[in-house]
Amino acid sequence: MxxxxxxxxxxxxxxxxxxxxxxxKQHPEWSERVLRQLKSGKLSIYDRSGVVAEFEDAWSAAHGMPHSLVTNSGTAALHSAYFGIGLGPGDEVLCPTYTFFATSASLFQLGALPVLVDCQDDGSFDTEAAEELVTERTKAIVITHMWGLPCDMDAVVAFAERHGLALVEDCSHAHGATYRGRLVGTFGTASAWSLQTQKLIAAGEGGVMVTNSREIYDRAQLLGHFNKRAMAEMDSDGPLYPYSVTGLGLKYRAHPLGVAFAVGQIAxxxxxxxxxxxxxxxxxxxxxxxxxxxxxxxxxxxxxxxxxxxxxxxxxxxxxxxxxxxxxxxxxxxxxxxxxxxxxSPLHTLHLFQHPFSPVTSYDRGCVRTSHPVAxxxxxxxxxxxxxxxxxxxxxxxxxxxxxxxxxxxxxxxxxxxxxxxxxxxxxxxxxxxxx
Ligand SMILES: Cc1ncc(COP(=O)(O)O)c(C=O)c1O
Missing domain, CATH: 3.90.1150.10 (Aspartate Aminotransferase, domain 1)
Incomplete structure (x- = not known):
């Protein structure tokens, strides 16, 4: 033959x-939505209104979470989550080495330090490998549901609770994935998704963060959504409210045309x-x-x-x-x-993680403290x-x-x-x- x-x-x-x-896909309804947004002339949305509010309401409803914050990238959503939970210089965060670098790179902006943890055979976060990396400085753990497969959330949540750590879920690969029937992103203290072109919910560029905590949500808004949004949405009795008019120097608002393209995808x-x-x-x-x-x-x-x-x-x-x-x-x-x-590539092979560098602090310890044979x-x-x-x-x-x-x-x-x-x-x- x-x-x-x-x-x-x-x-x-x-x-x-x-x-x-x-x-x-280029569903006609989504394209029409983009065109309507364009014709409305609303190419910046300053407060929580219009298509941004629509996306956030739909995302919150789908996840049963009270607070969603749309951003201009998944990186910005993660940064907002880390700032939201209060990380700063001196804090360490247990982070998968087997992930995309944006999972943890924004920690350097805050002066916090990612400490890299090996993965399981399917690429999921390995809580056993993380155990020996907990120090007196460890404040949080971040996991990525790699390629869309949820991590073992029973083990992850038990680990975070046992050590008193905040939990951040990077769900950028895992929109709509479930663990024992529960949506990923609903386990974390705060969670983030990328809405970049290749992602399952695609805005072109964009991101979204969720949390149950009003305080985390307020801090997250402050980081990149200053002036009209922060002034209208933050708790005016909160200690950071006086900063709401300026924020802290970053702008993380999403482009309304991208959000208009994505909003119909949620259903x-x-x-x-x-x-x-x-x-x-x-x-x-x-x-x-x-x-x-x-x-x-x-x-x-x-x-x-x-x-x-x-x-x-x-x-x-x-x-x-x-x-x-x-x-x-x-x-x-x-x-x-x-x-x-x-x-x-595993993060321990990248220069930034081999030689941690932050614009706001200097580090006296490294990100790489073990070998990572599985990654x-x-x-x-x-x-x-x-x-x-x-x-x-x-x-x-x-x-x-x-x-x-x-x-x-x-x-x-x-x-x-x-x-x-x-x-x-x-x-x-x-x-x-x-x-x-
Ligand atoms: C796991 C993971 N985290 C974070 C990000 C960052 O998202 P963005 O590119 O929207 O900033 C990505 C993007 O590909 C990703 O794959």
Whole structure:
């Protein structure tokens, strides 16, 4: 039987055009909402009104949390949360090393210090590894629900309570994910989401923070929402109210056009999360029939992932060439979405965390106090791929994406089954056609 040559070995690509998951969708209702906002002339919203208030009310209602604060990025939402809970110079925060750096980088602006903690095999925060890193300076813990899979919140909440720590959830990958049926973001003292283009709720650029605490909410507003909003919304009897007219030098207001694009997406979230579960199972099965590939972030009965991406580990002993060969092979077949998470490198490998630097203090201790073998292994051996959610009206588009994944994995699996042990051991052909 004829076996087509892999593109990485000089054959024709399996797909006739490069394929990545199309996101965000361009639902006409959302575009019309943007146009209406544009035509209204309200391109700055100074107080808590209009589409910003609408988003915050919907977000609070969806999460059963009294206070939501829309910001111009997830980074700003996290900064607002950290300032909100009162962190400052001398404070330490236990932080995952396996996350995107923005999870903890704004702590440097406050003079607080992230202390890096290794992860579990699925990338989740490891409370056992955190135990030995608690010091008399530790004030808080931040966790990221990586790739959309909720952390073990029973363990995380028990850890925070045992040590008397504030808990911040970075939910930037996990809009709508649940742990034992409860939405992520509702466990923390304060929680934050990015609304950047690739995220499940996408404003282009944007973020949102929630908290149950009126005091945290007031402080968070003060950080980036000065003048009309802070003056109208903060408790006028609070100690920081006199600063409300100026804030403290930062501006974190979101662009109304981005918020207008995103606000209609909130109601869709539950059905998107449902839609993602089947696609994740199917994509998981397509890749894991290739020897050496394991899916790491599929949902479990307790943990329903938002599947920002599905993460796989490649064992180079079983698949020669390992992760890098597999990613390149998929890319050269035209499946661009298969990707090595480069920006999400373990934080202990980044200069900022190796040489902590703050504009407001100097540090006498470091961020890196242990080795992080699990995070190192994941960084060396994992790849990720987007998971569709089949929004109404886009089912055919999402089915086409799944078909592309099937076509490429069929070809690679077929090739490997006929030439076992010979995947990455030969040179890549065709100079010029390089994977990203
Ligand atoms: C886990 C995580 N935290 C925080 C952020 C920061 O969000 P933003 O880019 O909206 O500032 C991101 C963005 O990708 C992220 O992935």
């Amino acid at each position: 004829f076996v087509s040559t892999l593109a990485i070995k000089g054959g024709a690509p399996a797909l006739d055009r490069t394929t990545a998951y199309p996101w965000p 869709e979230l539950p059905s998107w999360i449902k839609g993602k579960q089947d696609f994740a199972e199917e994509i998981g099965a397509l890749f894991t029939r290739i020897p050496g590939i394991t899916a790491l972030t599929l949902s479990t009965p307790e943990r329903t992932s938002a599947h920002y991406a599905l993460l796989f580990e490649v064992d180079p002993d079983l698949l020669p060439g390992g992760r890098d060969w597999l990613v390149k092979a998929c890319n050269m077949e035209g499946l661009d979405d298969v990707d090595t998470p480069k920006a999400t 190192d292994r994941l960084a060396a051996r994992t790849f990720k791929i987007s998971v569709p959610c089949a929004p109404t009206g886009y089912e055919a588009e999402d089915a086409r994406y799944l078909e592309a994944v099937r076509t490429v994995t069929d070809k690679i699996a077929d090739h490997l089954s006929r030439t076992p042990g010979r995947s990455g051991d030969t040179a890549v052909a065709k100079p010029g056609k390089t994977a990203k």
